Structures are given as structure tokens and as C-alpha cells.
Amino acid sequence: MSLHDERSFFDAFDAALAGDDLALVPWLTPPAPGLAVYRNTIVSAAIDALAATFATIRLMTGEDWFRAAAGEFARAHPPIDPALVNYGADFPGWLASFPPAQDAHYLAGAARLDWLWWQSWSAADASLLDPAALSTLPAEGLASITLGLHPTLHLASFEASIPSLWLAHQSPLRGEAHQLADAPEQILFVRTGPHVQSHLVDPATFAFLESLQRREAVLAAAECALAADPECSLPHILTGAIALGLFTTINLIPDTPR
């Protein structure tokens, strides 16, 4: 290996970061304690980024458990981008199959909620649709128009009451009194100002919003809501969504029969 072989140097440095103390030998005479400085900084920066995003998981597991788990994740799935503010999308899925997390099967779900909260917090800002515009919609157009949803809106659905458990951990009591139940729950996150709001929603509202997220027409979204709950009230769903500021635009769907 030549000292002037650039590519070999970078390959060797990566091997050294991965733990091979002798990988850099042409360029570095061991022992080189400075290598540990780089190794530590790289892992702890990734752990710190995850700790900022997955604040509820830190509360649930305690700081030591969290940092150990985050360190294992960071070694297996290092950041791909210097914008660490966006790091951690794979952490919830990884937790689901992380053996030490198996006793607390709700952790992966709660991590998913932390991630969605963070996505809502950092998503693009947008101005809200004037509710008056909705009242001018012609009934016969509902099959060909859709409502643009706020870019900060995120939805999640669970088979158990993980959203309630997560919400309880946002209070000063830190969810200590919450019992996990096998009841399906749906939650939404939205941010129309400085603060992310999190709300449990009923199945019909959830189905309505999910349909709009797929850019389906208002009529199709209403059918989805009714399929989820035949007793639901569409005006009630719309008023609730307007009150939360979920709509930003009215859009014509191209190529639909009118």
C-alpha cells in the first residue's frame, strides 16, 4: 500500500473507525489513542441526535438503556446524511426486533409516534384554507375535488392503546398510571403554529383523512368514513378537521368525470 494511494487511506481509516487498530499502519504508528476520540465522537453524535427525537422512549426506558440501545442502532444503521435532524426513521422498526425491547412490545409503537411528532414539528409551514371556501363547494363537484392536507399532518393507527400511553407520557405524570389496553386507537399530529398538537381521533375521521392523504376525492373520502363507521356524521368530521386547521387547499382532481 502506497502512502500516496488516496483511496486506500480512506478505506483504511474506515476500517480503523470500525475497530481495526492496525488498519492505518502505513500512515499511523500504533498505539494511537486519538482513534478512540473519533470513534466516540461519531457514535455519541448519532446517539444525541436520536435522544433529541425519541424523547418519550428515553422517559420510558431510562437514559442508560436508551443510550445503549441507540448506540447499537447507530453502529448498525449509521446516519447517511449530515442533517442529523432527519436521522432515525429506521429506529422504531429496529426497536421492534431488538431482543432487549421484547419485554416492552409497545416501545416500537411509541418510537413511531415520537418520530411522527418530530416530522410534524419540522415539516413545512403552510397557510390554512379559508373555511368560507368550503361552503361554496358545489355538491355535484365532490367526486372531482379533493382537499389538500396540511404538510405537518401525520396519522397513525394501532391495535392497542399505544397512542394513549404515549400521550400520558407527555404529561408531568409521565404515564405512570396508564394501563395498556387491547383497544385499537388512532392518533393525528398537526402543527399550525409553534406547537405540535396530538389528538386521538375516531375511526371515521381517521379513514376520511387517510383517503384525502391518498389524494382521493371528497366523495371517496366520505365513503371511507362511512365504511369505517356507518353512524358517523360527515359534517361533524369536517368541522373538527377545520377547527384543527387540517386543510390548506381545494384541488381539482384531473381526469375525473364531473
Add this chain to the structure above:
Amino acid sequence: MTIAPAAGLGLKPQHYAEAISDTAAGAWFEVHPENYMCEGGPRHAALGAVRDKHPLSLHGVGLSLAGDEAPDEAHLAQLRYLVDRYEPFLVSEHLAWSRRGGVYRSDLLPFPRTSSALIRIARHIDRTQEALGRRILIENPSLYLSLHGHDYGELEFLVDLCRRTGCGLLLDVNNVYVSASNLGYSAEAYIDAVSASLVGEIHLAGHAPDPTLGAGLLIDTHGAPIDETVWRLFRRLVGRIGPRPTLIERDDNIPTYTHLAAERDAAASILVYTHEAALVSA
């Protein structure tokens, strides 16, 4: 009259409100653009409010200019967006690498300063300045390893990069001290050799001895007040080259804003003093 940026502070999220209402003469702030590479939200709102009141500098950590891969075009585009949005008075990066093969190593890694590295890094700086439509400053990193295979000294290498690309120097005085101490050369000689015309910004920060090795290995922690040795080197530098925008960096063990502002004001008085001394002797 607009007062030129004098001494500034690294902006921390816990200090947004105090930064916005700070009225110190010449106060300015610096952020890592990577922390603002999201689409919206409170972080951008706060940075916009700080920028409405104060000059801002963008100090990148992720371009990997010394790497064997060209700077990432998507990253450059995001940086350009932030430059256009916040109109910083300075944009800087490091003489280091971090990104390779689709993995980002969140540190500022060293490399052999060879002739081919010089050509490669000059190309990366050219591309960056072209993408941003402006000049950047390059910072000397903290070094922890005595690598073999260097064709150039660090300062010589930086000066050559400036000459080839038109970029300037961000001289981190703490990094000069940490590297000189770790690698066994004279920090004073380094400081005395810096060409005044190339320095566009100065950084000051705290360091700490390695927890196991002690003073034999100094770590650039940004987690402590600025050391007296570093203040001395700073006075020596600006006494010779004159005042430059000077930043207090603190990223760990973050104290109150008042505490950081006091360090900032101490740097500001040294800058004023050296400026007045230069006027008297002129």
C-alpha cells in the same frame, strides 16, 4: 450607522429569546446549517427572528471537503437554499472529511496533506463556491493523530487552497492549540505564520484533557470556558493582524446566556483594544 460584526456567539436553541433581544454592539450569531436542513417549524421561525436583528454566519460541518468523493449535490442545494433565505455575512466549512460511500461519520476526520489531496480539495471548494455563488472560509480542524505521508504543513496547505480557489481562512485558535499540543509543534509559531490578508473569521472555544490520557491528549470539547492559553494566543493573533469577526463556540455543558455573553464581551473588548492600538500606531 451599521456596526461591523465584532464578537459573536454560537446560537443554541435554549438561547433563542435572549439572542433576539441582545443589543450588544456588533453582536452576531453562528449556526450549523445542518441543524436547519428541515422544511419548516419553530427552529426556522426562531432563526428568522434572530436574523431580523443580527448578522448571521453559517458554519457547515457536513460538506466533507477533504473526502475522496465530491461534495454531495443535494447537500449543496440545501445549503444554497439556506444561504438565499438567511443571507449570512459569512459561510464556512472545515478542512476535513466525514461523508463517504453513503455513510456520514459525524466528526471532522483527518487525511494526508498530499499534492493530490490539494488538487482534489481545491476542486471541491471550487464546486462549493460555484454552487453557493459566494466565497467560503475554511477552518483548520483539531487533530488527534500524527499521520505519516503529509507533503505539506497544515498552514501551508490552507494557504495554497486559498490561493487556488479564492477562499479565505477561518482560524480556530483553540484548534491550533489542541492540534499543536497533541502533535507536538508550536502553537505560537503557527499563529505568527498566519497571513493576515487570508483570515476572515476567528473561532474561540474550550477544550479538555482526555479522561484517561490526561493532558497528553487534548480534546476539542466546546464544553468549557475558553482556556487562558487560548485567550493569550488570540491576543497575540489580533495584536498582529487586527480585529476580525470572532466567535465563541459552546456545544456542551451549555451555561446561561449571560455567562456566554460575558465571554463574548471579553473577546469584543480585546478586538476594540487592538483596533484602537492599531489606529494610534498608524
